[in-house]
Amino acid sequence: MNKNTWLPSAGFYDVPKIAMVIAHGAGAPADSDYMEQLIMALDDVGISSVRFEFPYMQERRADGRKRPPDRQPGLLDSFALALKRAKDELPPDCFVMAGGKSMGGRMASLLAQSANIGKSSDPGFNSNLFKSNPIDGVVCYGYPFHPPGKLDRWRTEHLADITCPLLIVQGTRDPFGKPAELETQSAALANCELRWLEGGNHDFQPLARQPETQNDLIRQAAQLTRQFAVRTIAER
Template sequence: MSAPIRETVREIETPGGPGRAHVRRPSSPRGTVALGHGAGGGLGAIDLAIAREVLVGAGWAVVLVEQPWLVAGRRVAGRPPTLDAAWVPIVEALLTGRGRLPRPLVLGGRSAGARVACRTAGPLEADAALLLSFPLHLPGQPDKLRAHELALAPDPSWVVQGATDAFGTPDEVRPHLPHGTTLLEVPGAHSFPRSSRSALTEALTRIAGMLPG
């Protein structure tokens, strides 16, 4: 009989208002994976859902973090500094106090959430990162790179990138990977379609077997 999975939702105050942490944890987790959503969508993205399913199945506590702007019902994300300012206290609250989640800590998310994870990996002393659809540049603007953010990813890190991602194809992202970062290419664009489910599951299962913990 498999161990029970506990699910909770915590509302946590941040400088930008309350955020929400959707926690799913086994009874004795190997560590904690915190994942953030993108700037144009919520927690229902297929890659976030599969990541949570696979990683919880591998024994990790997984937290999907809902940024304050989304909790408040706004349609547009805040500026990057406001996202970081909200993300850090949410993750810190999860790792401290009664009922705290254990380290090692893996930070990640999709698109804008992946950028937040990279920028805050140092302050939060992350042990690894899981970056889904990292937006290396805006569509049609390959000269305006965010490689400096990707460079902040901890060692080890993993990038799962769609083969036709207009925000940066695997071939565009690969030259900018920092030391200790592995890229896995899967079919699909920046927002993965349902047809990518099998490939995403395979890629995330591989990553789950390599995470430190």
Template structure:
């Protein structure tokens, strides 16, 4: 991930201990706190790429490992339990006294969107937001997006079966990673190499954060 070894912090929540992996900038301007998905952990390629890249630009990245994952369980609990855990961790994320941008990938993005107003977040980053179950566009979760409430960036694979970029509401800011799937993997036959796809993702986030943070903390 990053050249620096992360500082790890254990945080008690109603569902057990969570673990925060801190990738700290030398002179941080904000904290970007990211949760993982329901099928993986903080080692996901998009989370790892952001943790490796953003601290050099002045943004501390906090990867939050959910209690169920820390406990070694393979199945995520109900959404309300995930939300309660994220709320319990949020004071630790805000402890540095910096502007807090919340987000995550997939299920983690949903949690961050649903609870953003309760965590004093100034902006939200949604990576691979599962807009609907595959093949079920009528089961939209667009109402979970904090549209018009906080600065929001959605980064979505062009071939994500959980929602392609064009399916999102027109007032959502969406960056497309061409040919990428839900895990931001691109096919070997793709014109865009995997490394370049991840660079597009990290560049988009690095470009977005300053403007997202500045309205509340100029």
């Protein structure tokens, strides 16, 4: 990974107690405006982080051509390698979470599933990359529960297999999963802490009539992440 696709936050190398390896979503790179706001908000609540980019996004950065995401095994391998590098660079007692926006968060959750049941739901993933670098928790920002408008294509089955702490922060207007839609998914979400950002869309952008800004909701998400991490550490 070059310097443009391995992006540590300001406090990443300052012996942090809590850190997160964060993956981008399907369409925007690791240094998108949303991701920049999220990283600053996390830093402000004491969570250091590092962002990385999947291979297809690195290629897009190199030649400017849009391309679809890599196949799932490749995405998972890339995430596992990024996690290994981060854990090699962080203190051994650091509480390390895997997280991401949308697709990136989904890949983090699939990594956690592979660790806890010994295999991934995708047989092409080399889980040996991950077994020696377990994570302490998973945080998903705007989880893609289903494609917009397609309630027959849920992406929740693997969530029930995750035994490490899992937090999903979701906007109430997110077309990839709204509160009423998720009422049918209680079994899959039994082990998940699901927190809602009122009025937020998939990018945590609120309604124009709301007093909050997008940055306000992103900062709420960071505070929820901090609370989740501190509580998890206390319960270990």
